[in-house]
Amino acid sequence: MYGREILKLDIEPLQDEPIEVEIRLRALPGLAIATATASPILCSHTTMMIDNDDPVIVVNQSGSATYKQNGHETSLGPGDAILTTNGLAGTAFGHTARRIISWRVSRALIAPLVTNFDEAIGRPIDKGNPALPFFLSYLDVLNDRQPLADPGLRRATVTHMLDLGALMLGARADAAEVANKRGVLAARMRSIKAQILSEIGNPYLTAATVATKHEISTSYVRKLFETEGTSFTEFVLTHRLAAAYRMLTDLRFIDRSISRIAHDAGFNDISHFNRSFRRVYGASPTDVQREVPRSL
Numbered sequence: 001m002y003g004r005e006i007l008k009l010d011i012e013p014l015q016d017e018p019i020e021v022e023i024r025l026r027a028l029p030g031l032a033i034a035t036a037t038a039s040p041i042l043c044s045h046t047t048m049m050i051d052n053d054d055p056v057i058v059v060n061q062s063g064s065a066t067y068k069q070n071g072h073e074t075s076l077g078p079g080d081a082i083l084t085t086n087g088l089a090g091t092a093f094g095h096t097a098r099r100i101i102s103w104r105v106s107r108a109l110i111a112p113l114v115t116n117f118d119e120a121i122g123r124p125i126d127k128g129n130p131a132l133p134f135f136l137s138y139l140d141v142l143n144d145r146q147p148l149a150d151p152g153l154r155r156a157t158v159t160h161m162l163d164l165g166a167l168m169l170g171a172r173a174d175a176a177e178v179a180n181k182r183g184v185l186a187a188r189m190r191s192i193k194a195q196i197l198s199e200i201g202n203p204y205l206t207a208a209t210v211a212t213k214h215e216i217s218t219s220y221v222r223k224l225f226e227t228e229g230t231s232f233t234e235f236v237l238t239h240r241l242a243a244a245y246r247m248l249t250d251l252r253f254i255d256r257s258i259s260r261i262a263h264d265a266g267f268n269d270i271s272h273f274n275r276s277f278r279r280v281y282g283a284s285p286t287d288v289q290r291e292v293p294r295s296l
Helices: 002-007 107-113 131-143 151-169 173-181 183-198 207-214 218-226 232-248 258-264 270-281 285-290
Strands: 010-013 021-028 031-038 041-045 055-062 065-069 072-076 080-085 090-094 098-105
Touching: 021 151, 031 151, 055 107, 065 080, 072 080, 080 090, 098 107, 098 131, 098 151, 107 151, 107 173, 131 151, 131 183, 151 173, 151 183, 173 183, 183 207, 183 218, 183 232, 207 218, 207 232, 218 232, 232 258, 232 270, 232 285, 258 270, 258 285, 270 285
Parallel strands: none
Antiparallel strands: 010 041, 021 031, 031 098, 041 090, 055 080, 055 098, 065 072, 065 090
16 A cells, blocks of 8 residues: 555565565655665556656665666666656566665756756666765765754755756756756765764874865865865864863763873864863863763
8 A cells, every 4th residue: 555655656575575665754845865675576657656757866775676667677786876757657676675765856856957858767877977976975964864954954955966966867068067066066065074073083184185085186175165164174173172072071081181082082282272172162171071060
């Protein structure tokens, strides 16, 4: 019932075993994201089930499958992606247990941005497409259920994902120019900031090491932060100080020395740490730690 009424799919097992499907959904204005794990199954979308023409980008994270739609037959392995549509009949053979992410978007939003959109339906998306990693990073963020309570943030997320989706499918020249300045830039900054936060305790984290990982120049890394009205150095310092403050006020680290906390937060100069901490928090690290109640 769920498959037919909600997903608009006939679902049958490919092996003599019970069907096992787990789906998690998230909706934003004009688009929806579904993360699913499934046992080997055959999914059929028949002409009788067509009630919209929304395109769906399917990312096959693990396992193998074969999709048939729009006159094309495409085999997917781990990391492969394909453009499908709810507007045409088609089948998906999940040969093994799989984990997939599906991105459904209103055709009215994405189709005008893409050259020869209908010809892309049923065809695989190039794994080497530079927009794909950024697109996947957005999907990961949304699937982690990070809150998007602010309406402006929701609109920006939808816009950036549309930009990246268009670039993956072959954006028109004008749309590509806008997308590269907007969606790609935002996704790259999100990726860079995520790396910095994951390595904030590394005292050797620099703009150069970040640039190397992201295959861009050091000057470009610095320019990205300048467009947000800050600097790479200030961003790192702010989050290192915040990490130190959390440890100083956490009973689990109450017996840890100030110098050890500074080092664990990424500082290799204790004097610089003390000066910066007092400037931001108006008190010394020792004073902050001393004020933490030792017991309830």
